[in-house]
Amino acid sequence: MSSVIQESPLSVETRATDITTSVVGPMTAKPGLLWFMAFALAVAAFGIGAISVIHQLIHGIGILGINNTVGWGVYITDFVFWIGIGHAGTLISAILFLFRQKWRTSINRAAEAMTVFAVMCAGLFPLLHIGRNWYAYWLIPYPNKRDLWVNFNSPLLWDVFAVTTYATTSMIFWYVGLIPDLATARDHSKNFFRKIVFGVLSLGWKGTGKAWVHYERAYAQFAWLATPLVLSVHSIVSFDFAVSNLPGWHTTIFPPYFVAGAVFSGFGMVITLLVVARSTMKLEKLITMDHLDLCNKVILATSLIVSLAYLTEIFIAWYSGSMLERYAFLNRAIGPYAWAYWTMMFCNCVAPQIFWFRSMRRNILIMFIVSIFVNIGMWFERFNIFVISLHQDFLPANWNYYEPTFFDWATTIGSFGMFFILFLLFCKVLPVIAIAEIKSVLPDPAGNRSKKNNDGGNH
Amino acid sequence: MPNNEKFVAGFTNCPDKFLELGEHARAKGFKDIDCIMPYPVHGFDEAYGFKGSWIGLAAFAALLTGWVAGFLMQCWMHSIAYPINIGGKPHISWPAFIPVTFECGILLAALTTLGSLVVAAKLKPSPFLKTIRERCTDDLFSIIIPVNSDEDISFAQAFLKEEHIEETEVYSSKILEMNQCGLEGKCC
Numbered sequence: 231m232s233s234v235i236q237e238s239p240l241s242v243e244t245r246a247t248d249i250t251t252s253v254v255g256p257m258t259a260k261p262g263l264l265w266f267m268a269f270a271l272a273v274a275a276f277g278i279g280a281i282s283v284i285h286q287l288i289h290g291i292g293i294l295g296i297n298n299t300v301g302w303g304v305y306i307t308d309f310v311f312w313i314g315i316g317h318a319g320t321l322i323s324a325i326l327f328l329f330r331q332k333w334r335t336s337i338n339r340a341a342e343a344m345t346v347f348a349v350m351c352a353g354l355f356p357l358l359h360i361g362r363n364w365y366a367y368w369l370i371p372y373p374n375k376r377d378l379w380v381n382f383n384s385p386l387l388w389d390v391f392a393v394t395t396y397a398t399t400s401m402i403f404w405y406v407g408l409i410p411d412l413a414t415a416r417d418h419s420k421n422f423f424r425k426i427v428f429g430v431l432s433l434g435w436k437g438t439g440k441a442w443v444h445y446e447r448a449y450a451q452f453a454w455l456a457t458p459l460v461l462s463v464h465s466i467v468s469f470d471f472a473v474s475n476l477p478g479w480h481t482t483i484f485p486p487y488f489v490a491g492a493v494f495s496g497f498g499m500v501i502t503l504l505v506v507a508r509s510t511m512k513l514e515k516l517i518t519m520d521h522l523d524l525c526n527k528v529i530l531a532t533s534l535i536v537s538l539a540y541l542t543e544i545f546i547a548w549y550s551g552s553m554l555e556r557y558a559f560l561n562r563a564i565g566p567y568a569w570a571y572w573t574m575m576f577c578n579c580v581a582p583q584i585f586w587f588r589s590m591r592r593n594i595l596i597m598f599i600v601s602i603f604v605n606i607g608m609w610f611e612r613f614n615i616f617v618i619s620l621h622q623d624f625l626p627a628n629w630n631y632y633e634p635t636f637f638d639w640a641t642t643i644g645s646f647g648m649f650f651i652l653f654l655l656f657c658k659v660l661p662v663i664a665i666a667e668i669k670s671v672l673p674d675p676a677g678n679r680s681k682k683n684n685d686g687g688n689h
Numbered sequence: 690m691p692n693n694e695k696f697v698a699g700f701t702n703c704p705d706k707f708l709e710l711g712e713h714a715r716a717k718g719f720k721d722i723d724c725i726m727p728y729p730v731h732g733f734d735e736a737y738g739f740k741g742s743w744i745g746l747a748a749f750a751a752l753l754t755g756w757v758a759g760f761l762m763q764c765w766m767h768s769i770a771y772p773i774n775i776g777g778k779p780h781i782s783w784p785a786f787i788p789v790t791f792e793c794g795i796l797l798a799a800l801t802t803l804g805s806l807v808v809a810a811k812l813k814p815s816p817f818l819k820t821i822r823e824r825c826t827d828d829l830f831s832i833i834i835p836v837n838s839d840e841d842i843s844f845a846q847a848f849l850k851e852e853h854i855e856e857t858e859v860y861s862s863k864i865l866e867m868n869q870c871g872l873e874g875k876c877c
Contacts, residue, residue, distance in 0.1 A: 247824075392792050398800070433812035437725050462791055
């Protein structure tokens with residue numbers, strides 16, 4: 231643990247003012263060719279998704295692959311996948327904040343942005359999946375003519391509350407974190423239009439001591455609220471399955487297993503995004519190899535937790551003595567969806583083991599490839615849980631094979647397009663690094679190196 | 690905000706020096722001092738003698754309110770407003786109400802924290818705002834000493850000189866009030 235609880239991995243030479251220039255600089259510069267190419271790709275992907283969604287709004291969800299037996303397919307997989315991606319951002323911004331992990335300051339802003347955008351993508355899927363999308367507001371308890379209320383006994387409704395609360399809280403947390411940095415951007419941009427926009431967004435932040443007292447209290451408060459919230463959200467998502475009595479879903483291990491999986495997949499996405507953002511935005515000095523190394527350690531640790539959960543599930547299925555439980559798990563490994571099961575096993579349990587080696591944890595290409603594996607593996611984990619448990623139900627006459635159609639994939643690709651459009655725009659127009667936070671953990675912010683460094687820290 | 694007309698500001702880019710300034714100024718007897726920081730330095734609230742924030746209390750009250758209100762809302766909807774038999778469960782099947790109760794508390798607490806921050810730190814969209822120095826949001830710390838007379842000004846300036854602060858300036862207090870664009874600039 232000693233290397234995890236280390237001081238900030240930033241070099242002594244970095245001064246506070248260097249941070250301002252290196253973060254605000256790229257915001258005003260013209261984006262490079264790489265950025266435009268990525269953006270064009272994201273827009274194209276989003277376009278495919280948009281066409282698919284419009285087609286679905288006209289023709290109904292019959293165009294999707296779901297059938298009577300398998301009622302939850304790619305859409306619900308995408309929903310849980312995106313919610314899971316969001317979790318790493320909250321872990322970095324809230325939980326690591328409470329544990330006083332100073333290294334989080336370099337990556338927390340980007341990770342929080344990832345959370346907000348991922349939750350937006352996630353929220354889209356249940357809304358699309360309900361079929362008659364224009365009645366989506368029926369999910370909210372509101373006084374109506376028939377005096378009917380929503381069913382609070384249903385985990386699906388718990389989800390509505392959990393996801394909306396999560397979306398709201400993460401957006402507020404992210405925005406509050408941005409306020410002092412937007413003020414910095416306001417004072418350091420030359421463009422009149424930018425000054426006005428940042429002036430409005432930074433809510434007149436001047437950095438007076440009394441304002442900082444309240445700000446710091448509020449920020450800590452959000453961390454305290456977001457920590458139990460993030461754990462509750464994926465627990466509640468797992469209740470959608472665990473509370474039913476379908477073999478493969480009906481297990482008490484689901485809440486912790488889903489939360490660990492969410493952090494695992496989220497850090498996979500963090501690495502994917504940071505590797506790209508760091509090289510295209512030239513932030514190598516602020517997002518150092520040490521940061522990536524630490525993220526990779528988290529991936530390794532959560533991969534082990536997830537692997538343990540897989541093995542526990544299999545053991546309990548055997549140990550329960552229940553024929554149906556045993557069949558459900560055997561069917562995963564050797565049934566018609568064995569290809570998906572073993573893809574998941576390889577991506578989630580085997581591939582991250584390469585991070586036991588320090589040189590591999592610090593190799594950009596390797597970590598990028600592994601992070602893609604993690605993303606794919608965690609997508610398939612949800613696909614396996616939902617589809618394999620459903621496709622052969624209690625009556626063999628109902629057994630069916632689920633095949634996603636073009637529209638399932640198109641909407642999925644569209645959600646990635648939307649996510650990357652938002653993330654790329656964020657990289658371009660907002661401070662990608664938490665400027666004020668990172669300055670407060672610099673070893674020598676004023677640049678007078680004659681002073682002794684690290685004189686006992688902050689106590 | 691203290692009801693003085695002017696203030697003297699002393700600038701430094703060294704966080705340690707900045708904390709020292711606050712302690713010395715208070716020891717010297719300056720009242721109601723404030724500061725401007727580009728980023729929070731650990732211990733600034735003690736050095737400058739700021740009172741703690743009430744936001745924590747407000748959020749805690751909201752959390753409890755949200756929990757109680759959320760739980761009662763579900764009980765009311767399921768047992769009084771429209772009692773419906775769901776799978777033979779009791780109308781108030783309280784364990785099933787816990788997740789939503791929890792989320793209601795968190796949601797209300799988060800919104801209250803945001804609202805409290807906006808009120809407490811007097812935040813308001815200010816498109817034409819200008820800080821007293823551009824570097825105030827970069828790496829420049831400043832102590833704000835409220836003054837009422839020319840005597841006060843020279844006393845404060847003498848103190849800052851003693852502390853080896855090279856950059857000092859006298860400003861009109863309006864510049865620190867919110868929603869003043871501050872473009873009227875300095876006054877001496």
